[in-house]
Amino acid sequence: MENILVIGSSGQIGSELVIALRKLYGGEHVFATDIKSAPADVMEGGPFQILDVLDEKQLIHFVIRNRITQVYHLAAVLSGNAEKIPQQAWDINMRSLLNVLDLAREVKLKKVFWPSSIAVFGPTTPRVNTPQFTVMEPTTVYGISKMAGERWCDYYFKKFGLDTRSIRYPGLISYKTEAGGGTTDYAVEIFYEAVKHKKYECFLQEDTILPMMFMEDAINATIELMELPSEKISIRSSYNVAGISFSPKELALEIKKHIPEFEITYKPDFRQAIADSWPQSIDDSYARANNGWKHRFDLSRMTQVMLTEIGKKLA
Numbered sequence: 001m002e003n004i005l006v007i008g009s010s011g012q013i014g015s016e017l018v019i020a021l022r023k024l025y026g027g028e029h030v031f032a033t034d035i036k037s038a039p040a041d042v043m044e045g046g047p048f049q050i051l052d053v054l055d056e057k058q059l060i061h062f063v064i065r066n067r068i069t070q071v072y073h074l075a076a077v078l079s080g081n082a083e084k085i086p087q088q089a090w091d092i093n094m095r096s097l098l099n100v101l102d103l104a105r106e107v108k109l110k111k112v113f114w115p116s117s118i119a120v121f122g123p124t125t126p127r128v129n130t131p132q133f134t135v136m137e138p139t140t141v142y143g144i145s146k147m148a149g150e151r152w153c154d155y156y157f158k159k160f161g162l163d164t165r166s167i168r169y170p171g172l173i174s175y176k177t178e179a180g181g182g183t184t185d186y187a188v189e190i191f192y193e194a195v196k197h198k199k200y201e202c203f204l205q206e207d208t209i210l211p212m213m214f215m216e217d218a219i220n221a222t223i224e225l226m227e228l229p230s231e232k233i234s235i236r237s238s239y240n241v242a243g244i245s246f247s248p249k250e251l252a253l254e255i256k257k258h259i260p261e262f263e264i265t266y267k268p269d270f271r272q273a274i275a276d277s278w279p280q281s282i283d284d285s286y287a288r289a290n291n292g293w294k295h296r297f298d299l300s301r302m303t304q305v306m307l308t309e310i311g312k313k314l315a
C-alpha cells in the first residue's frame, strides 16, 4: 500500500500531479501539502494540509503519522524570482531538498521525486540538442540550486541507497494553475493575454528559442519514471526530457491561426539573459531508451488545447 506526499501541491505542477496520482492510487492515499491553499479539486479530492517543508519537525511528524511511503517534492523558487532574492531562494530550494532527503533516509521512504530543470545548463553548454552529460555551468541562482540538488540526489542514492528519481523539466505550459516567476512563463501568459486582450507584450526577444513541454506530457513523464522498477533507472541525478522547442514569434504565429487579430510586441527584461544562457533543444535519448518516454503534444495541439481551455476558464 502506497501513501504519497506531494509537497507544493498548489503550484503549477503539483495541482495537476495530485489529481493524476489520486486517479492511480485513490484520493485518500495522496496527501497534498503546500504553504498556501490549493485549487478546490486538490483540497476536496483527498487530504490537504498547510505544511512548510522548511519545518523539518512538522514534516517528519506528518510523514510518520500518515505512513507516507513516497514523496514528490515540488516546492521551489523559480528562475526569475530567485534572481530578486538570491540568498533566500538558495536557502528555500536547497534546505527543503535536504530536509526531504534526510527524512527519506530516516524513515526509509521507498522513493523520492524531485524536479530539476533545463536551468542546470549555462552559456558554456552546447545549446542545440543539449546532451544528458555535458558542461554544466549555470549562471542563475535557480540553476545553481538545481545543479547542486541533482548532485545531492545522486549522492543519497549512492551513499545511502535512497531511491531518488528526477527529471530536468523544460518550460512547462499549462492552463490550470499559472506558474510564478519563471523565465519560460511567457509561454503561459501569452495564452491568457491572447484570450483576454488579443495582444501580448513579451519579456523575451522574438527569436529566443527554448525547450518547452505541455503539462500533460510532463505529468506522464513523471509518473512513468516513478512507476519503473528501481533497477531500470540508470540516472540518479536527473533525466533530460524534451518536448517541443519554439520561439515567441513561432508561438505567436500559431496563436494567430486561431485568433487572427492577435498582436505580439517585445520588451525584453532581465529574463532575456537567463533565457540566453539556457539550451534551445534537449537530447533526451536516455529517457527515451530507459523509460520508453515519448512526448505527445506538439506546438499545434498544445496551442489548440491551451486556447480552448483558457477560453472556457475565463468565460
Ligand code: SER
Pocket: 078, 079, 080, 116, 117, 118, 119, 142, 169, 170, 171, 172, 181, 182, 183, 184, 185
Ligand atoms: N520553467 C522554469 C523557469 O523558467 C525553469 O525550470 O524558471
